[in-house]
Amino acid sequence: MKELQGKRVSIVGATGYAGGELAAILARHRGVRWGGIFSGAGGGAVPFGGLHPALAGAPGPDAAPFTVDALLAGEPDFVFLATPHEISAEVVPEILDRLPGVRVVDLSGAFRLPAAEYPRWYGFAHPVPGLLPGAVYGLTEWCDGELETARLVANPGCYATSALLALKPVLRFLDRAQPVVCDSKSGVSGAGKKADFAWSFTELFGNAKAYAAGTHRHEPEIRRHLGTEPVDLCFVPHLLPVPRGILSTLHLGFAGETSAEELAAAFGAAYARSRFVRVLPAGELPELKAVVGTPRAEIGFAVFAGGRRGVVVSVLDNLLKGAASQAVQNFNRMAGFPEEEGLA
Amino acid sequence: MKELQGKRVSIVGATGYAGGELAAILARHRGVRWGGIFSGAGGGAVPFGGLHPALAGAPGPDAAPFTVDALLAGEPDFVFLATPHEISAEVVPEILDRLPGVRVVDLSGAFRLPAAEYPRWYGFAHPVPGLLPGAVYGLTEWCDGELETARLVANPGCYATSALLALKPVLRFLDRAQPVVCDSKSGVSGAGKKADFAWSFTELFGNAKAYAAGTHRHEPEIRRHLGTEPVDLCFVPHLLPVPRGILSTLHLGFAGETSAEELAAAFGAAYARSRFVRVLPAGELPELKAVVGTPRAEIGFAVFAGGRRGVVVSVLDNLLKGAASQAVQNFNRMAGFPEEEGLA
């Protein structure tokens, strides 16, 4: 195994769920030297070992309160931002300006949509619309050379990753006159760390609910990154009584009679060489627990109604392939490391 | 409170989940005297108090091994069958023949479809197709006088109840050119009592999966009982990591621009006087836990895409409104009791 050329890496927002996973992955990455680790805005100092159960007792820098100055003082080659959308939108231009050569992977939604969509879906006018065209949308398996040179990567949302991985390979079979229904189910950590009665154990144990029907921010994100032709998408997320994991069920109408073999070939063409997307045999649908705690998505599909309709189901861990491990896939591509480094 | 004229009631299959719930409900029903209680076919004797936690220490007949002779010896006025489809199909004609005046509520799928559908969906040719036209489909809120005189009631399936209650009031708004997508999520008890590794705690804890996409028996049941005009229905059930409860998400395309007010009016017209179906204000979507352990369904809905699309979500307890408590609603109507007797 050849030595990796080490990069200085900093994390902002390491005290959140996705940030903690990032710290745990990067702590075992052979190409990482720590630039610095920072809490979210307003957060205090947290010992390195307290960022994630896997880090208990492990050596590493404590998380310090975040300021741009403190971040830049660490002279990072790479910065991971696991920060709220508004914070990312605000600090990314400053980071890129003040530290030539630094490269950023942003896990928020701040750089995933065209500027015109931000007021409606995020509630703010984008402060630096000029950065948006150059931001690479880091759905790793669908990137083709852009990551290698990107200065700013917009890491995809968890729901969006699960939907896009399932849909992109089979787009050409769809009857565009019918809407694609994406019925997604997410574990509770998708909402972040919550001190809120509605997110208490007693309220959510044994519970489930739909929410944000037609109004969730990942709906325009999926639509935007699905392809160039418009798709009529209907996205309804649900809360599952599990801490981690997303299961997305894509209900599809086909333009012509479509066979399981055709879908299998399309998925195979897309993912046969992928380390982190696994396609199940036709008719076999994936289970959430097969991917929780792993950096992998699994995809299954079934065809019915005489080949006129089908379903594609994808599962992934919302904090890993839906956030932190995909961010590290992107980082590995950007830095020229093997894509699976830190993730095996 | 006026005295109720008592009926002799027997349960077959009281050792299953739905049968145990039936026993618990009927034990507190003021119009019930026990004819007899029976295990499923091949089952042994079980003490009354062991049929359900609520019955521990309560007086009542022990469950005896089932034979038609033993059942008829109890001279029941009403028989509840919580038995496998094939058993129900076999014993119902014998029960009706040998005991004039007896009336049957069958919780299996044996009398819910036209005869022609049984080979494909249930794997057997129906043995008594002549009984099918007279069997009343007991979706209580949508029955109008048929229950009062029925000798045989086909109690609806759990998924079918959740889908039909959600869809029937809004059928007239649908764009028939688009399929209705019914994405349902069920707790584990929907599969019955299982001694099977796949149903073990360790396998299902924190898990979720889709199954039987396009091949579940409740799909033709929903289609059949939705109305007279054909609907293109796509039904995909999922397993939720909870013991009880169904949440069904109905994804709808409307024929014209449809407002939340129109849907609210339609649901209100259907259920305003119902004790057991509760409609939430427009835009509010129901939670599973609000109905688990209750005989109630709750329905919520939202409209989006400028009134062209919407979602209706219904929740119920699969063992109660999806099985036992709906069976008792039907029994109450058949016997002339107040519909809520035993269920308050």
Next chain:
Amino acid sequence: MKELQGKRVSIVGATGYAGGELAAILARHRGVRWGGIFSGAGGGAVPFGGLHPALAGAPGPDAAPFTVDALLAGEPDFVFLATPHEISAEVVPEILDRLPGVRVVDLSGAFRLPAAEYPRWYGFAHPVPGLLPGAVYGLTEWCDGELETARLVANPGCYATSALLALKPVLRFLDRAQPVVCDSKSGVSGAGKKADFAWSFTELFGNAKAYAAGTHRHEPEIRRHLGTEPVDLCFVPHLLPVPRGILSTLHLGFAGETSAEELAAAFGAAYARSRFVRVLPAGELPELKAVVGTPRAEIGFAVFAGGRRGVVVSVLDNLLKGAASQAVQNFNRMAGFPEEEGLA
């Protein structure tokens, strides 16, 4: 069934978990007319149907913000207080003074210990120590005539109920030179409604922990109400990842060789006629789920080490037999109703 002479009943703290259970039980109690229903101190108005899932859509008074004046204006015959300790200690004397004839069941710990214990265990000097000697400790099965005339009943704590029901019948077998170890495990609702990250779903799912070893308030409560001879008790509570239920394991050393038959006889003598405490056959240990959602405790025991040691395990629902349903047992005794009224 003879008519019950109705009592005017008020609840304070109906928006908490125990208070909501009280409302649900009393709503089906044939001897209750509502005086008033109140939120906890500082709480706002809440619709009656929102107090408990079983009350959705049911008629009853909305919960109003609590003041003593508002409570007394309802002229209750009985008041249930499901309020914090300090609030109960403060308002009970005022209620008893200003409304002659009113009787109070207090679910807090404000009247369970001798005055001298309050500073250490509750952190305040008791404001009305003169009321403590007259407060009846409402461990219903062990009350003998006191409830019938009590003006103030101190409803036992949830852990204390589970420990005392298990220990009191077998006290005479104990080797007093050895400590009794009470290792208790409680569901999360024991802590009340929490808007706190430590009580979030994500933190507690699949988790368990011990806490407050040697420092929990129920330890002196158990010791005080165990009997007149001192017992060396060691109490360690644990948090279980379930919403409801307590399982207490009492580890005992016997003074002489003790047989399972002797223990069975002792438990039988204590509870054979009890509707709400069920003793299992020797060697059979109870399960939590048999009692969750019921007003019942179950007790099992086993003897080992040649009759020198044994274990008694008790289970109950912390919100019911550990709080609300025991409060209603006490109310029924106080009011001369059948003990099971509202609880069957």
Next chain:
Amino acid sequence: MKELQGKRVSIVGATGYAGGELAAILARHRGVRWGGIFSGAGGGAVPFGGLHPALAGAPGPDAAPFTVDALLAGEPDFVFLATPHEISAEVVPEILDRLPGVRVVDLSGAFRLPAAEYPRWYGFAHPVPGLLPGAVYGLTEWCDGELETARLVANPGCYATSALLALKPVLRFLDRAQPVVCDSKSGVSGAGKKADFAWSFTELFGNAKAYAAGTHRHEPEIRRHLGTEPVDLCFVPHLLPVPRGILSTLHLGFAGETSAEELAAAFGAAYARSRFVRVLPAGELPELKAVVGTPRAEIGFAVFAGGRRGVVVSVLDNLLKGAASQAVQNFNRMAGFPEEEGLA
């Protein structure tokens, strides 16, 4: 990082829970070349990627049906047996006889007790009592040179590991006249893969129970390996509604007044240099979820009753530190690898 001298390693019983964890750990161990992988006795062939979620898609030998001949044909240097007690007792002598130089780590209970104890606790007379004195009890942190030369290691039981790690450092403080109470709580996977109604999701969700009070096989194992002076131990295991993890609560009486500082010093002396046992600051009690999925035990303690009594709480993952990862710690010591290889 220096290259490791590879060893040929075989696993028997890789289709069980502990065997699957072993396969997952050894697959990332840099000193392992596969000899062979085998199902349990009577089991069929299983693809390598199906042995554990972390192995999906990974390269490695499929699990073959187990025979001693097939095992020996792989010429392993090391054999891990994750087999039933009787099978281990039967095949170990044959393996050691027929393959000189092979070394065995047995995860069953077949070599943990003196021969005289097997009839009572395991229900069989030990077939090769002569092997028992030479078997090294592999509680890794308490081994001192024996592992390096051992041919047969008896890997400790999960409960026994949790109790022994907690008790051994503080033995000298105990009042031997009082029994030590070990109240343990285990996740469901401790029972292995079960196709049994009692282990179904629906039965165990939200449930908890004590079992095998005074009769569990790990009680004599703990007693045997605690030290040379006899301790009066009372062990009561419980089932927790989680898939993985053990929390053991040790209730202790001290011979003299004992301070938290003395306990802290004792635990520090035992584990300060351990990678896999972490001691919390005095008064802080550990949480199950901090160790689930990790090879680590965590221990906390508290002193009360004026220093006369205390509690030690230990948590670990029953399939890792309680089985597979401890087996790999032992293997690493036996083979001269760094103790954390494969486990970091």
